[in-house]
Amino acid sequence: MKIQKSRILVTGGTGLVGKPFVESVVASGATVYCITRKRVQSKHPRLHYLQCDLLRVAEKATKIIHIVKRVNALVYLAANIPPLTQRKETLFEAKQTTLDPFVTTLEHLGTITESIVLASTIDVHGPRVPRSFTELQAIAPATPYAVAKYCCEEYLRYYSRVTGTPHTVVRFSQVFGENEQLVRVIPYIVNAFVHNQPFRLIGSGKDERRYLFAEDAATAVRLALFHPKNETYQVAGKEVSSINRIIATLEKIISKTLTVIRTDTSRPPLHIVPNTNKVKRALMFSPRYSLEQGLRKVMESIT
Secondary structure (H helix, E strand, O other): OOOOOOEEEEEOOOOOOHHHHHHHHHHOOOEEEEEEOOOOOOOOOOEEEEEOOHHHHHHHHHHHHHHHOOEOEEEEOOOOOOOOOOOOOOHHHHHHHHHHHHHHHHHHHHHHEOOEEEEEEHHHHOOOOOOOEOOOOOOOOOOHHHHHHHHHHHHHHHHHHHHOOOEEEEEEOOEEOOOOOOOOHHHHHHHHHHOOOOEEEEOOOOOEEOOEEHHHHHHHHHHHOOOOOOEEEEEOOOOOEEHHHHHHHHHHHHOOOOOEEEEOOOOOOOOEOEOOHHHHHHHOOOOOOOHHHHHHHHHHHHO
């Protein structure tokens, strides 16, 4: 599939990964249709926003199909990740906010696309994983959100087998980026810096991840458009980093010390470090941004 002159239908196109993805493919000549919950005004002749809650796609499918007609790819980037400070999401809430919208979209709009790309999460493997685990690692989701995301993957695989529509699943490591809502740990740390507040850290801060900058995640999705071969890829950042390193890096960037209130420091750290050899080999994907480069862009967007 060539980006130039292609037609792409996107959900989550105004989100953390969706926004840079849409900007990238439109700049390369694609015509993009974004399904958004809120009304958005387009400033580009090849970018069209279609206002529709994904839970109500069934009601508006005829109208959407009339406008879009047929596309080369359906890219599903919509995500509803519960904030860290919010009460824990129940399994049935995750079904309603994550699984149901995807299945409804697949049912009513899957017939108008030549291929499908689904954004998922490495959390489908759970927190107890060996270092440098691959896509073949056992599935053991430990949160309702991860359970729902894996169910989305399985629905897509079955749909692909039955209809012959090729698909690609990209499982993101911990994504961070500019203007991010208070959902994951990095925006909470940034918020503490910006508002001169202490940051409450549960554990030693030694937990290791491969934090992925949003623009790199968008690049991986773009590359996946060219390889709709019914494969699943893990996508992660350049380097292995801990929460302590994130804090130290931001202190370096801002030239300010963060007050950290540590609790439950005896808790053993959990390392979730995926192997990304498959995506590097098959899609030629390599992250552009280091942790520090990504954090600098985050801070620049604030100041």
